[in-house]
Every structure is written in C-alpha cells, then in structure tokens.
Amino acid sequence: MRRLAAAAALAALLGGAAACGDDGDTKTVARTTSVEVVPPPSSDDGGGDQPAGFDPRAIYERESPGVVTVLSAGFGGDPSAGGLGSGFVVSGDGEIATNAHVVTQGEGRSIREAGKVYVRFPDGNQVQAEVKGFDPFSDVALLKVDPAGLRLRPLPLGTAGSAQVGEPVAAIGSPFGEEQSLTTGVVSATGRSIESLTGFQTSGAIQTDASINSGNSGGPLLDAQGRVLGINSQIRTRSGESSGVGFAVPVDVVKRSLDQLRRDGKVRYGYLGVSTKAVYPQLADEFDLGTDKGAWVQEVVRGGPADDAGLRAGGDQRRFQEDTWLVGGDVIVAVDGRELQRDTDLGVELLRHLPGTTVKLTIVRDGRRKEVPVKLGTRPLESPQG
Known part of the structure; x- marks a missing residue:
C-alpha cells in the first residue's frame, strides 16, 4: 500500500486516507483463438437477510467474471518495485479500468x-497489459489487453448520481491478494472530496462501509443491480x-476519464x-455574506x-x-445557472467543462448577485499557491 497526503496517492480541487493497492514474462493466449464476450447469467432472487432486491450471491455470480487482479512492476528501472490491485473489464475488446495509483508511483x-x-483473470489466465493512459486527477487508468482467447465479461456502468445514502452495495476485488473477494455494505455518504495524485481533490466520491483493504484499489463498487457506481480507491484509517x-x-x-x-x-x-470554503447560515450571518450557501472564495491564484x-x-x-476565514471575497453560488448546494458542487460543475470553454459564474459580492464570465484554463499537475 502506498501512502500520500492520505491515499495511495490522492489534494485543493479548485485549485488521512490510504490507497488500497499493495506494494517474469507470462504466456498469453494465441491470437488465432476467437474472442468470447460472456453475457451475464440469468439469476433468480436470492434474498437471505439482505435488503429486498439486494442479492450479493447473484451479484457475485453475475459480475465477478469481469473483475480482475492487476499486477505492476518495474518502476523507475527498479525491477523489484511493484504493486497489486484490482480492475474490471469495461469492453469486449480488452479494455480494463483500474486506479491510476495501481499502475504508477509518485x-x-x-x-x-x-x-x-x-x-x-478469474480463470487464472494472466496476460500482459498496455497502459493506454491514466488520469492522476481522478485516479483512473485505462488498460488494454489482447482479447484473443479471453473470456471477457464487461461490467455495466451505472450512474453515481443515483446512489442514495443507505443503499446496499457490493465490492469485489483482491484485498491482500485474496482474489475474487466479495464484501457488502451500504452507501454511507455521497459528494465527498478525496485526495488525488495531484495537488487537487476529486469531487463527488462515494463513501461506503463495505470492507475495502489493500489490494481492493481499482475494483468496482456495485449497486443492487450489479452496475458499477464507482472504482474503490482509498480508505480512511489509522x-x-x-x-x-x-x-x-x-x-x-x-466515464469522463475513460472517454478522454x-x-x-x-x-x-x-x-x-x-480555493474556497463552504458557506453555512451562521457563517453567512456572522460576516453578512448575503447568501447562506455557496463556495466562499478565500484565495485567487495570481494570473x-x-x-x-x-x-x-x-x-x-x-x-x-475555531476556524480562520479570509473575509471580503466573492461567494460563488452558481455555475451556468446551476445552483451550488455545497462548496464541493463547484468542482463537480467544473468537471463538465474542458479548458478553453467559458463558464458563467453567479457570485454574491457585497450582498449583491452578479454574473461573471470566466474562460477556464488547463489544470496543472500541482496546485499553485494564491
């Protein structure tokens, strides 16, 4: 497991946790063999003591064939340096999603x-993969394997916006190298901000009490229908x-990362x-902000x-x-007309836009609302100081 400012490496969005990955040539199947994309098996309701409609056994039977173990080696020319994590198939032509920190260091x-x-793969077959690219800001990596001769079971991708607190979830992965392990729990919270491999944070993360340990990084967090809600990435632990x-x-x-x-x-x-801090009613009253929610600008990066x-x-x-505030700054309350319910929503809204696009910020300044157009730049790998 590698540690950063608190995650296998995951820190100021606009700008502890721990990452769940563990710190010889192999034979691949002949190209002449055809690719087999495995459809999900039909299943009837299981039940047990689980919530209605949530059947971990059926989820495991249907989706575990698409969950893999990812092994990495040879960082910086050191053949002894390596790691272990999880991943899952996202397409029938050999694409696999995992965490960036599973296949990188630093x-x-x-x-x-x-x-x-x-x-x-679950059948014990091990093949070499190409890293097509990785996203250090969101801790996502895309791998590609030659699909010839492999039984590939792509996992269905859901929508994180559908995740509700209390909803049952399942995690499949390789904790401590114990492959194809299933744990269950619930969505504990949504909209969390977690550290990244850069000086920025990842917004909108899903918190869960499903047991996640070293080696689970890169594996799927699944809803009751077996759809991927997210990639298990880090834990908060002492x-x-x-x-x-x-x-x-x-x-x-x-999805955004994989597409790019x-x-x-x-x-x-x-x-x-x-850099911003969240506005709340008592804070707004204390400093006469003119709004009781939004992202209060503390620092602005010069230039x-x-x-x-x-x-x-x-x-x-x-x-x-018991907190220190830099007073007098603008409060951002909306992006392109979409109201911010909490300060982390600002990062979520900005994810919708590429560098060079212009967004319309609604701000409150001296108690008055106004609109300010801003042409977005390109996020650097490290967060500049204001």
Missing part, C-alpha cells in the same frame, strides 16, 4: 508509470486496515484557480482564470467557530 510531476503491467470508511471514485467521473484516455491517451481538466476575470479573494483574517 505524485504530481513525479508520477512514474510501471514498466510492466499484468492482468490476471491502522492501515479497513475501518469502515472507504471511498470510491464516482462512475460518472470514471481512449481518444487522447491523457486527460484535460478545466481550471478556475481559486489564473479567476484572477483574469476579476474574482475577488478574501483579505483580512478573522476567527469564527
């Missing part, structure tokens, strides 16, 4: 890709083992160049898109409820 500009990556607080990169973010990696082999994110557009940063330091 953070920011120091990220290094593994020299060799192997994928081991012991290094599961404490019931795990996080998955939301599948909507995963297929097309370009890399990802681009729009960049605003601010960044927000600075060029004239967004105002906070100035004077004030203490309130």
Whole structure:
C-alpha cells in the first residue's frame, strides 16, 4: 500500500486516507483463438437477510467474471518495485479500468508509470497489459489487453448520481491478494472530496462501509443491480486496515476519464484557480455574506482564470467557530445557472467543462448577485499557491 497526503496517492480541487493497492514474462493466449464476450447469467432472487432486491450471491455470480487482479512492476528501472490491485473489464475488446495509483508511483510531476503491467483473470489466465493512459486527477487508468482467447465479461456502468445514502452495495476485488473477494455494505455518504495524485481533490466520491483493504484499489463498487457506481480507491484509517470508511471514485467521473484516455491517451481538466470554503447560515450571518450557501472564495491564484476575470479573494483574517476565514471575497453560488448546494458542487460543475470553454459564474459580492464570465484554463499537475 502506498501512502500520500492520505491515499495511495490522492489534494485543493479548485485549485488521512490510504490507497488500497499493495506494494517474469507470462504466456498469453494465441491470437488465432476467437474472442468470447460472456453475457451475464440469468439469476433468480436470492434474498437471505439482505435488503429486498439486494442479492450479493447473484451479484457475485453475475459480475465477478469481469473483475480482475492487476499486477505492476518495474518502476523507475527498479525491477523489484511493484504493486497489486484490482480492475474490471469495461469492453469486449480488452479494455480494463483500474486506479491510476495501481499502475504508477509518485505524485504530481513525479508520477512514474510501471514498466510492466499484468492482468490476471478469474480463470487464472494472466496476460500482459498496455497502459493506454491514466488520469492522476481522478485516479483512473485505462488498460488494454489482447482479447484473443479471453473470456471477457464487461461490467455495466451505472450512474453515481443515483446512489442514495443507505443503499446496499457490493465490492469485489483482491484485498491482500485474496482474489475474487466479495464484501457488502451500504452507501454511507455521497459528494465527498478525496485526495488525488495531484495537488487537487476529486469531487463527488462515494463513501461506503463495505470492507475495502489493500489490494481492493481499482475494483468496482456495485449497486443492487450489479452496475458499477464507482472504482474503490482509498480508505480512511489509522491502522492501515479497513475501518469502515472507504471511498470510491464516482462512475460518472470514471466515464469522463475513460472517454478522454481512449481518444487522447491523457486527460484535460478545466481550471478556475481559486480555493474556497463552504458557506453555512451562521457563517453567512456572522460576516453578512448575503447568501447562506455557496463556495466562499478565500484565495485567487495570481494570473489564473479567476484572477483574469476579476474574482475577488478574501483579505483580512478573522476567527469564527475555531476556524480562520479570509473575509471580503466573492461567494460563488452558481455555475451556468446551476445552483451550488455545497462548496464541493463547484468542482463537480467544473468537471463538465474542458479548458478553453467559458463558464458563467453567479457570485454574491457585497450582498449583491452578479454574473461573471470566466474562460477556464488547463489544470496543472500541482496546485499553485494564491
């Protein structure tokens, strides 16, 4: 397992956790063999003591053939350096999704890709994989294997927006190298911000109490229908083992990453160049903000898109409820007319836009609402200081 500022490496969105991956040539199947894409088996309701409609046994039977173990080796020319994680098939032509930290080491500009990556399927077959690209901001990687002779079971991708707190979920992966392991739990929370391999955070993460441990990284978090809700990525722990607080990169973010990696082999994110804190009613009353929700701008990166557009940063330091606030800055309350319910929504909204696009921010300044157009820049690998 590798650690960062708290995750197998995952930190200021607009700008502890622990990653769940563990710290010889292999034969591949002959190309002359045809590809077999395995359809999901039909299943009847199981039940047991699980919530109505949630049948872990049926989910496992149907989806586990599409979950793989990912092994990486040869970082920076060191053949002894390697890692182990999980992944899952996303297409019948050999595409596999996993976490970026499973096939890389380091953070920011120091990220290094593994020299060799192997994928081991549930039937024991192990083949070498190509890293088509990885997204260090959302901790997603796209692998490609030669599909010849492989039984491929692509997992259906769901929608993270459908995840509800209390909803039952299942995780399949290789904790501590114990392949094809199933754990169950519930969605504990949604809309979390988690650390990334860069100086920015990943927004919209799903929190779960399903047991996630070292080696689970890259495996799927599944809903009651067996659809992927996210990629299991990190845990919050003091012991290094599961404490019931795990996080998955939301599948909507995963889809965005995979689409760009297929097309370009890399990802681009729009960049605003601010740091913010969440507004809440008592805070709004204390500082007369003129709105009781939104993202209160604390710092603006000099020369960044927000600075060029004239967004105002906070100035004077004030203490309130045991926290320090830079007062006087704008409060961002909407992006392109979409109201922010919490400050993390700002990052989610910006994910919809590529560099070079112009977004319309609605801000509250001195108690008055106004609209400010901002042309987004390209997010750097490390977060600049304001």
